[in-house]
Every structure is written in C-alpha cells, then in structure tokens.
Amino acid sequence: MNLGGPIDKLRFLSARSSSRIRSCEERNGYRKSQLIERKLVGRALEPSEKSEQELVQRLKDKDPAAFEIFVRAHAGSMLAVARRIVRDETIAEDCVQEALLSVYRNIEKFEGRSALGSWVHQITVNAALNQLKKQKGRKELSLDPLLPMFDDGSLRVEPRVQVDQTPEDIVGNEKLRKYVLEQIESLPDPFRVVLILRDIEGFSTSEVADFLGDTVAAIKTRLHRARSALKKLLEPIWSEDR
Amino acid sequence: MAAIIRSLRSGCYQNLPGMITCVEFEDFILDYLEGSLPKRQRIIFEIHLAVCRECRDYLTAYKKTIELGKRIFEGTNASVPESVPEDLIAAVLAARSSAE
Numbered sequence: 001m002n003l004g005g006p007i008d009k010l011r012f013l014s015a016r017s018s019s020r021i022r023s024c025e026e027r028n029g030y031r032k033s034q035l036i037e038r039k040l041v042g043r044a045l046e047p048s049e050k051s052e053q054e055l056v057q058r059l060k061d062k063d064p065a066a067f068e069i070f071v072r073a074h075a076g077s078m079l080a081v082a083r084r085i086v087r088d089e090t091i092a093e094d095c096v097q098e099a100l101l102s103v104y105r106n107i108e109k110f111e112g113r114s115a116l117g118s119w120v121h122q123i124t125v126n127a128a129l130n131q132l133k134k135q136k137g138r139k140e141l142s143l144d145p146l147l148p149m150f151d152d153g154s155l156r157v158e159p160r161v162q163v164d165q166t167p168e169d170i171v172g173n174e175k176l177r178k179y180v181l182e183q184i185e186s187l188p189d190p191f192r193v194v195l196i197l198r199d200i201e202g203f204s205t206s207e208v209a210d211f212l213g214d215t216v217a218a219i220k221t222r223l224h225r226a227r228s229a230l231k232k233l234l235e236p237i238w239s240e241d242r
Numbered sequence: 243m244a245a246i247i248r249s250l251r252s253g254c255y256q257n258l259p260g261m262i263t264c265v266e267f268e269d270f271i272l273d274y275l276e277g278s279l280p281k282r283q284r285i286i287f288e289i290h291l292a293v294c295r296e297c298r299d300y301l302t303a304y305k306k307t308i309e310l311g312k313r314i315f316e317g318t319n320a321s322v323p324e325s326v327p328e329d330l331i332a333a334v335l336a337a338r339s340s341a342e
C-alpha cells in the first residue's frame with residue numbers, strides 16, 4: 001500500500017500529535033481541535049496547521065495517497081463517535097465509511113475556516129444520526145418516573161443519597177462502569193442523542209439544534225430531562241452498600 | 243411535624259421577595275450551569291440553593307452525573323482496539339477508487 005512516502009506520513013503524524021495518542025484521547029480529541037480552532041483567529045499559521053492545509057490541498061487534488069493518510073488518521077476517532085451514537089459496531093463502521101467518502105466527495109466545500117478535525121466530526125455525527133433514523137424503533141423506557149418530583153407546595157421531593165464513591169471510583173470499577181453505560185444506553189434515543197452530543201461530544205446547544213433540526217429551547221429541555229433521568233438512574237451507584 | 247415545616251418552607255419560597263420555589267429553581271438549572279443566567283437571577287438561584295437542602299442535594303447529584311457521563315466513555319475507548327479494523331480501511335479505499 002502506498003502511504004505517500006514516509007516523510008509525508010511523518011509530517012502528518014507530527015501535525016496531529018500522533019494517531020496513537022489521538023486514539024487514546026479519542027473522547028476529547030475533537031473537542032481539543034475545536035478549542036485550537038477558536039484560538040486560531042488572527043495569528044500566523046503554525047507548522048502543524050500548514051501541513052493540515054497541505055493535506056487538504058492534496059485531498060482537493062484527489063491524491064489517493066493523501067486520502068489513505070487521512071483515513072488512517074481520522075477513522076479511529078470517527079468510529080468512537082459513531083459507536084456512541086448508533087450503539088452497534090457494524091452500523092458504526094458503515095457510518096464511518098459513509099462519512100469518509102462524504103469527506104472525499106465534499107472536500108472542495110471545506111474552506112478551512114474550522115479545523116479539519118471539527119469538520120470531519122460534524123460529518124461523522126450527521127452520518128450516524130442518519131443511520132439512527134433508519135433503525136427500527138426499540139422499546140423505550142418512559143422518562144416520566146425518572147424526572148424530578150415536587151409536592152403540592154412546589155417543594156422538591158428528593159431522597160437523601162449517601163455518597164461514598166467519586167466518579168473516578170466508578171469509572172475504575174468494571175461492573176459499575178458497565179452499569180452506567182447501560183443506563184445511558186437505556187435512555188430513549190431523542191434524549192440520549194442530545195446528551196451524547198452535548199455532554200460527551202462537546203457540541204454547543206445551538207450546534208446540537210442544527211444537527212437535529214430543532215430549536216435551541218427544545219434541545220435545552222431535552223438535555224435537562226436526559227440529565228435528570230440519568231441522575232435518577234444512577235442514584236444507586238453512589239453509595240458503597242448498594 | 244415534618245409536614246408543617248415543609249408547608250412553612252413552601253410558603254416562604256412562594257411569598258418572600260427574592261425567593262423562588264423548587265419548581266422555578268428547576269427551570270434555571272441549565273442556564274445556571276452554562277453561566278448564562280443574568281446576575282439578578284443568579285443571585286436568586288443561589289439564595290434558594292443556600293436555603294433548600296433538597297435542591298442542593300439535587301444539583302450536586304446532577305453535576306456529578308454530568309461529570310460521570312463525560313468520564314465513562316474514556317473507559318470505553320481504552321477498552322476497544324486502538325486501531326481501526328483493517329478491512330474497514332480497505333473497504334473505504336476500494337469504494338473511493340471505484341467512485342472515481
């Protein structure tokens with residue numbers, strides 16, 4: 001397989017830190033590139049940005065070697081994003097394939113106003129949301145019993161929960177970690193997707209509204225309900241003697 | 243006794259100036275956490291937070307839930323193979339060249 005020469009590859013890897021480091025940080029890798037992008041305004045380009053521009057130019061020139069470099073650098077993070085949205089390995093891979101080809105076909109439209117990474121992130125999310133729409137409706141849990149409760153006097157009814165565990169403890173415990181992931185997966189799709197896009201993928205509320213073709217107000221309401229329901233579902237895990 | 247105290251508290255939240263009920267507090271949570279609440283509303287929100295045990299506990303758990311949600315996926319990424327399946331890459335490259 002032609003990788004476009006070792007120098008090209010090296011240059012590209014140093015540009016994006018390395019793909020290995022990226023995949024260790026997949027979760028927030030894209031968020032970082034968005035942050036970097038915001039700092040870009042009004043200063044000279046750094047070498048890494050220059051090599052990204054070069055890669056984009058080569059993609060625009062339809063250079064197959066450049067496309068392979070691009071695929072190898074981005075597919076890992078894209079797959080992680082797609083998995084979180086569609087929850088199915090095969091469908092996630094389909095999304096990534098679709099998104100990568102879409103990048104290739106539409107690279108002309110990439111104007112470089114944002115980092116390539118955040119543009120690709122958006123394309124991946126769109127591909128995953130499209131796949132999700134095609135999936136058959138699954139039996140979904142009702143959020144109502146999980147939402148905050150108030151008495152007749154508008155006073156909150158909130159159980160006292162004993163908290164012994166920190167988020168670190170829970171993430172470090174395989175059983176608890178699995179439980180948390182299952183609870184997130186159990187949320188109805190319209191709520192789960194907003195929670196994932198906003199809290200996990202790090203998009204702004206208005207970006208999420210654009211993705212889903214909804215109003216900012218509607219997204220805010222759904223985000224709050226999703227978080228509230230998840231909070232309720234996770235109540236048992238905070239105390240040690242569950 | 244507890245019921246009487248609850249009803250007194252509810253009366254305070256509903257009638258005293260600068261006070262909000264827990265239901266109104268609920269509506270402010272998202273904007274409060276995003277830092278987009280205007281100053282006056284933020285002060286009112288924080289007064290309620292100071293006097294209401296239930297809303298304080300609720301908000302603490304709500305914030306911990308968000309934090310946990312963010313961290314939990316770091317774990318999933320570490321447990322999946324770092325590299326992308328080679329057949330996926332091959333399929334994408336093949337699809338690209340056949341699209342030419």
Ligand SMILES: [Zn+2]
Nearest residue numbers: 156264294297
């Ligand atoms: Zn309250």
